[in-house]
Amino acid sequence: MKLIAVTGAGAGLGRHIAQRALEQGYEVAGFSRSKPGKDPGFPLTVGDVTDHAAVAAFFASLRKKGASCQKESGKEGLWGIVNAAGIASMNLLPATPPATMADVLKVNLLGVMHCCAEGAKLLLRDSGRKGGRVVNFSSIAAPLALAGESVYAASKAGVETFTRCLARELAPFNITANVVAPGPIATGILRGLSQEQIDAVVQRQVVRRMAEPEDVWNLVRFLLDERSSMISGEIIHLGGV
């Protein structure tokens, strides 16, 4: 059984991905800033991706798990990291407080770097057999250069370039790294946007409807698949830009 680490697994897309991965026969370890009220049905470590020590401790706990797993039949150690933890700030730049700018960059960019760095160490250790998978999250806000999302879009553009570089670093070990970049999906992250603003973004997509969490899982599932070993360093825009 392959182990998938999912950040942001407490809510929204991360939670949906973790639950669907579990249903599809993966072992799942979630990491998120707060615990959801209801038991998500998979182990969830509470921690902040901006806290490097917390991220390192999370992956160290999976390492220990991996070692004991090897004795249990059917468990294979860490196969994939899905970095879904993220925050948004929807505001014109002059109205964005500097602390918000720093938070968005820290969570969306530095947080992904922490998780990829610590997660990659474990993937490299466990990848001897068939490789591994990294899936990061961007947004169509980056290629569409949306007004009111400059800080958020810049953080996601950073994730895209970061992931393309990481893909090259990990390719010799048969580990792929890709980016899923959706348009608006009804989760908590959209709370600062009006329906009119959401509709205006959706109208700029090739597919003019809001995606569902299941559309995201369909893409993540494909990228996690062992047969997707030729796909790396790619940014896939859900809905099309």
Ligand SMILES: NC(=O)c1ccc[n+]([C@@H]2O[C@H](COP(=O)([O-])OP(=O)(O)OC[C@H]3O[C@@H](n4cnc5c(N)ncnc54)[C@H](OP(=O)(O)O)[C@@H]3O)[C@@H](O)[C@H]2O)c1
């Ligand atoms: N939904 C969309 O429209 C959309 C579109 C394009 C891209 N995306 C991207 O998709 C990813 C998932 O978004 P979502 O829609 O699932 O958002 P969401 O519903 O707000 O969920 C985000 C999750 O990440 C967690 N999180 C936030 N900051 C964290 C931190 N510092 N450390 C650990 N966990 C943290 C949140 O925990 P708390 O609940 O405790 O805050 C929450 O569980 C994000 O990267 C987002 O930018 C989303």
